[in-house]
Amino acid sequence: MASMARMYDGQDPIRLLAIRDTPLSVDEVFGAVGDDAAGGTALFVGTVRDHDRDGDSEVTGLSYSAHPTADAELRRVAEKVAADFPVRAMAAVHRVGDLDVGDLAVVVAVSCPHRGEAFAACRRLIDDLKREVPIWKHQTFADGTEEWVGA
Numbered sequence: 001m002a003s004m005a006r007m008y009d010g011q012d013p014i015r016l017l018a019i020r021d022t023p024l025s026v027d028e029v030f031g032a033v034g035d036d037a038a039g040g041t042a043l044f045v046g047t048v049r050d051h052d053r054d055g056d057s058e059v060t061g062l063s064y065s066a067h068p069t070a071d072a073e074l075r076r077v078a079e080k081v082a083a084d085f086p087v088r089a090m091a092a093v094h095r096v097g098d099l100d101v102g103d104l105a106v107v108v109a110v111s112c113p114h115r116g117e118a119f120a121a122c123r124r125l126i127d128d129l130k131r132e133v134p135i136w137k138h139q140t141f142a143d144g145t146e147e148w149v150g151a
Contacts, residue, residue, distance in 0.1 A: 013082045016091035017074050019066050024093050024104040032091040033111040040115030042122035046106040048099045058142035064096045064105065067134035077128045085121035086112050092125060094135055
């Protein structure tokens with residue numbers, strides 16, 4: 001699959017990558033991956049939920065922090081996905097700073113010639129982003145406890 005993956009028309013398929021301290025936009029990310037040759041677009045939106053620890057603990061505060069290398073690691077992850085799938089266009093943005101319940105924490109989208117490829121590439125993009133990009137979540141709970149996730 002890698003031979004057909006990178007680019008069909010000489011254009012970089014990675015259209016938008018960002019780590020921001022401002023609210024995220026689903027419309028911006030979806031718009032970035034529009035491509036007339038794509039038959040499938042998959043989008044994932046991660047939001048701040050009101051609980052964690054298997055649903056047992058009420059989240060009262062959440063903050064994301066990013067290591068200075070996070071931008072470069074996000075690009076590396078995106079380039080690997082683009083090399084492994086026939087990606088027409090790809091975008092990923094992650095929020096840092098203080099977030100409220102319901103806020104968008106991460107939005108990723110991938111367009112490919114077919115839906116199955118788009119689903120698989122989008123899943124790989126979000127899974128690898130969460131596993132490999134050095135962004136950490138600090139949560140506080142109603143019982144006064146707190147935890148770091150991913151640190």
